[in-house]
Amino acid sequence: MASAYHIKKRLRDGSVLLIDKLNKAGEGNTAKSAGMFRSFFYSRTNFYLADSSIEFYRHIEKSGFNLGMRWIGYLWLFGESQFKRIELALRKMEERGGLFTVYDKEELRDKLKVNIEAAESDVGKVMNLANIENGLFVPKAGKIDVEKLVEFYETEFRRMGGKVVYGAKVDRIVVEPKISLEIPGEPYFWQDCTVKGVRVHGRIIEAKKIIIATGVWSSELLDPIGVDSYSKPKKRQIFVIRADKNRLRELLYVDGFNRYNCMPFTILPEPRIYIRPDIDEETFWIAYADDFNRSFKLEEDPQPEENYYRYGIYPVLTAYFPQFIDSYPINAWAGLYAINTIDHQPVIFEENNLIVVGAASGSGIMKADSLGRIVAAVYFEEEEAELYGNRRFNVSDLGIKKRRVEREIFVI
Amino acid sequence: MASAYHIKKRLRDGSVLLIDKLNKAGEGNTAKSAGMFRSFFYSRTNFYLADSSIEFYRHIEKSGFNLGMRWIGYLWLFGESQFKRIELALRKMEERGGLFTVYDKEELRDKLKVNIEAAESDVGKVMNLANIENGLFVPKAGKIDVEKLVEFYETEFRRMGGKVVYGAKVDRIVVEPKISLEIPGEPYFWQDCTVKGVRVHGRIIEAKKIIIATGVWSSELLDPIGVDSYSKPKKRQIFVIRADKNRLRELLYVDGFNRYNCMPFTILPEPRIYIRPDIDEETFWIAYADDFNRSFKLEEDPQPEENYYRYGIYPVLTAYFPQFIDSYPINAWAGLYAINTIDHQPVIFEENNLIVVGAASGSGIMKADSLGRIVAAVYFEEEEAELYGNRRFNVSDLGIKKRRVEREIFVI
Numbered sequence: 001m002a003s004a005y006h007i008k009k010r011l012r013d014g015s016v017l018l019i020d021k022l023n024k025a026g027e028g029n030t031a032k033s034a035g036m037f038r039s040f041f042y043s044r045t046n047f048y049l050a051d052s053s054i055e056f057y058r059h060i061e062k063s064g065f066n067l068g069m070r071w072i073g074y075l076w077l078f079g080e081s082q083f084k085r086i087e088l089a090l091r092k093m094e095e096r097g098g099l100f101t102v103y104d105k106e107e108l109r110d111k112l113k114v115n116i117e118a119a120e121s122d123v124g125k126v127m128n129l130a131n132i133e134n135g136l137f138v139p140k141a142g143k144i145d146v147e148k149l150v151e152f153y154e155t156e157f158r159r160m161g162g163k164v165v166y167g168a169k170v171d172r173i174v175v176e177p178k179i180s181l182e183i184p185g186e187p188y189f190w191q192d193c194t195v196k197g198v199r200v201h202g203r204i205i206e207a208k209k210i211i212i213a214t215g216v217w218s219s220e221l222l223d224p225i226g227v228d229s230y231s232k233p234k235k236r237q238i239f240v241i242r243a244d245k246n247r248l249r250e251l252l253y254v255d256g257f258n259r260y261n262c263m264p265f266t267i268l269p270e271p272r273i274y275i276r277p278d279i280d281e282e283t284f285w286i287a288y289a290d291d292f293n294r295s296f297k298l299e300e301d302p303q304p305e306e307n308y309y310r311y312g313i314y315p316v317l318t319a320y321f322p323q324f325i326d327s328y329p330i331n332a333w334a335g336l337y338a339i340n341t342i343d344h345q346p347v348i349f350e351e352n353n354l355i356v357v358g359a360a361s362g363s364g365i366m367k368a369d370s371l372g373r374i375v376a377a378v379y380f381e382e383e384e385a386e387l388y389g390n391r392r393f394n395v396s397d398l399g400i401k402k403r404r405v406e407r408e409i410f411v412i
Numbered sequence: 413m414a415s416a417y418h419i420k421k422r423l424r425d426g427s428v429l430l431i432d433k434l435n436k437a438g439e440g441n442t443a444k445s446a447g448m449f450r451s452f453f454y455s456r457t458n459f460y461l462a463d464s465s466i467e468f469y470r471h472i473e474k475s476g477f478n479l480g481m482r483w484i485g486y487l488w489l490f491g492e493s494q495f496k497r498i499e500l501a502l503r504k505m506e507e508r509g510g511l512f513t514v515y516d517k518e519e520l521r522d523k524l525k526v527n528i529e530a531a532e533s534d535v536g537k538v539m540n541l542a543n544i545e546n547g548l549f550v551p552k553a554g555k556i557d558v559e560k561l562v563e564f565y566e567t568e569f570r571r572m573g574g575k576v577v578y579g580a581k582v583d584r585i586v587v588e589p590k591i592s593l594e595i596p597g598e599p600y601f602w603q604d605c606t607v608k609g610v611r612v613h614g615r616i617i618e619a620k621k622i623i624i625a626t627g628v629w630s631s632e633l634l635d636p637i638g639v640d641s642y643s644k645p646k647k648r649q650i651f652v653i654r655a656d657k658n659r660l661r662e663l664l665y666v667d668g669f670n671r672y673n674c675m676p677f678t679i680l681p682e683p684r685i686y687i688r689p690d691i692d693e694e695t696f697w698i699a700y701a702d703d704f705n706r707s708f709k710l711e712e713d714p715q716p717e718e719n720y721y722r723y724g725i726y727p728v729l730t731a732y733f734p735q736f737i738d739s740y741p742i743n744a745w746a747g748l749y750a751i752n753t754i755d756h757q758p759v760i761f762e763e764n765n766l767i768v769v770g771a772a773s774g775s776g777i778m779k780a781d782s783l784g785r786i787v788a789a790v791y792f793e794e795e796e797a798e799l800y801g802n803r804r805f806n807v808s809d810l811g812i813k814k815r816r817v818e819r820e821i822f823v824i
Binding site: 126127128129175179181183184185187188189190191192193223224225226227228230232234271288290291292293294295296297305307308311312315316341342351352400 | 538539540541587591593595596597599600601602603604605635636637638639640642644646683700702703704705706707708709717719720723724727728753754763764812
């Protein structure tokens with residue numbers, strides 16, 4: 001939707017058609033996302049993409065379109081050795097202007113009633129938990145209402161004359177020779193060919209350029225034409241706990257971290273389970289992004305696993321935050337990340353007149369605006385994109401041939 | 413097989429078991445390969461991997477084990493602008509000791525009776541062919557009998573006490589917690605886990621380390637445990653033309669390129685169709701590696717396409733080499749390349765006690781010995797591998813996290 005918006009905005013009279021197989025934009029994995037954002041990355045690539053997008057979203061809200069942004073901040077909890085490993089990186093980020101506060105363990109214990117000695121218990125030993133030494137709080141971070149964000153782009157896209165077709169599944173991308181010779185099985189490799197359009201319900205919709213921004217479904221469309229999506233799908237699950245006990249309400253409404261007096265988005269030490277507080281609905285969303293042994297698998301309707309909470313998350317969560325003892329999910333769902341397994345950063349490239357954007361690896365929403373602007377720059381065959389806030393970005397940095405992304409240190 | 417051989421050679425008393433779902437080693441895509449090798453690459457990564465392997469194969473032959481190596485050389489044909497683009501790279505390769513001869517178009521016409529003005533004809537214009545300006549001949553290159561190469565490794569592997577099991581399809585890789593707590597659905601993400609072994613016909617075969625060297629089938633095994641193979645399968649077809657006409661026999665037995673007085677392995681200008689002469693069976697093997705619009709697809713039994721030769725290869729081939737007019741395949745087959753779409757070079761890494769080697773992108777045979785030695789180095793947890801000829805190679809260069817491969821310019 002962000003790509004469609006930014007292309008249409010610059011095309012003016014040209015026509016842009018957005019096709020979605022679902023009945024509404026943002027109903028796929030966007031709707032299943034935790035909708036978190038942060039402008040705090042070691043990798044300059046990540047930082048530029050996220051920070052510019054977040055600033056644009058802030059600007060949209062200031063213009064009067066509510067995106068439900070809540071600047072609750074991120075709080076990473078660290079064990080002693082973990083924290084030592086990031087100290088040098090932190091110092092560099094500080095020099096670049098990154099804002100953060102380091103809390104010591106006593107402050108964390110007093111504020112959050114977190115168990116800073118989780119490693120000492122029998123359970124903690126079995127699970128290789130860490131004693132908490134420090135907390136890193138980052139204020140320029142929070143959550144956003146993803147549906148409203150999609151709605152903003154859609155409203156503006158339509159207002160400018162952009163067209164949408166929902167419930168329209170693309171069967172395949174149509175490749176044809178530029179000059180047909182009516183040979184059976186065209187195009188052959190010696191023919192200049194072009195991506196003519198897409199086939200939807202047996203009918204071919206033609207376009208000058210085709211943008212594939214279909215997340216985990218990209219491979220299904222791209223594999224048949226021999227183009228890599230550079231991403232693999234992996235299930236991610238979110239479990240919702242209601243703040244229905246006093247001790248949970250106290251945790252939810254903890255003072256001093258942000259203007260809402262709300263618990264920040266909190267990430268445990270290894271294993272990096274996260275807790276996303278929601279003061280609007282008085283719940284906590286709990287999740288963990290497991291890696292090794294979690295299959296790469298494309299599913300139309302991935303399901304959360306009860307045992308994943310019960311035996312995976314619960315014992316770790318309650319070892320650090322005993323407030324969650326005896327609390328079980330009132331709701332849960334699962335979505336798919338489109339993971340770039342090489343460097344976990346997005347990919348944008350053009351091949352013939354096909355533009356591919358994706359592989360955002362779980363941080364697509366917080367980078368969506370920047371990615372949309374870069375896609376528009378590719379569309380207009382520009383070497384540089386201008387992100388929000390007049391920041392210039394080399395389009396080829398997110399491509400494959402001249403890819404240049406900085407490795408990330410803060411991975412959650 | 414090369415990995416098994418090199419691990420076994422160094423393990424001595426330790427036991428190494430090789431499992432293959434087919435009834436013999438090398439019966440998969442190895443058997444379908446053109447079996448070509450060259451020690452001429454711009455990329456130092458490619459050069460070291462190939463040159464060391466080729467020198468080892470030469471050494472094996474000198475030791476009395478016939479590998480059917482024929483040093484017929486490679487001949488790339490170039491149009492004027494194409495040749496200009498590689499001249500600087502060629503000069504650098506010459507400085508590094510690369511041996512080659514540049515032929516001019518008249519010499520090529522006189523020797524090979526090649527049509528150096530293919531671009532002029534109507535057909536040539538339609539197909540965007542180039543007039544030939546130069547030929548680049550590389551002598552340290554040729555073909556090898558892949559079955560004999562596999563036989564060498566297998567014989568030696570068995571002689572040292574290595575065991576093989578054929579006709580044994582691995583259903584899945586078995587991951588287990590290091591310490592089982594008998595929780596349903598183990599292992600959970602907070603458990604240290606290990607690759608215990610593989611399941612074959614319902615039975616688990618355990619091993620200290622597991623090496624996955626299954627080419628295009630790697631993703632089938634690795635996706636379920638959430639590990640990327642960094643490769644995608646793409647069909648490649650070979651068509652066999654008998655040298656049954658005088659003009660074809662004259663081309664096959666052309667003088668002056670090599671000691672066999674045989675046509676070199678010849679690569680046409682764009683589209684880079686190749687001609688692999690075979691004086692043993694008096695045939696030419698013809699192929700073209702199509703890219704865009706050729707699907708990524710895993711097939712157990714990929715088939716060659718008659719129209720691919722008739723409408724794809726034939727018109728281009730005969731425009732440059734009219735000797736092939738009215739010649740059609742007496743045989744054809746198809747295999748799958750395991751393509752690394754990022755940099756087209758092999759990948760070797762370990763995750764837990766699982767070692768993955770693959771993504772050789774069509775040059776696995778000419779690099780097999782080096783890859784086997786690097787896998788053995790990973791097995792023994794060494795940072796450097798020693799390739800044949802005492803060449804040191806950084807193991808992490810072919811990994812993912814610290815990957816460092818030089819881009820290739822000579823891609824055919």
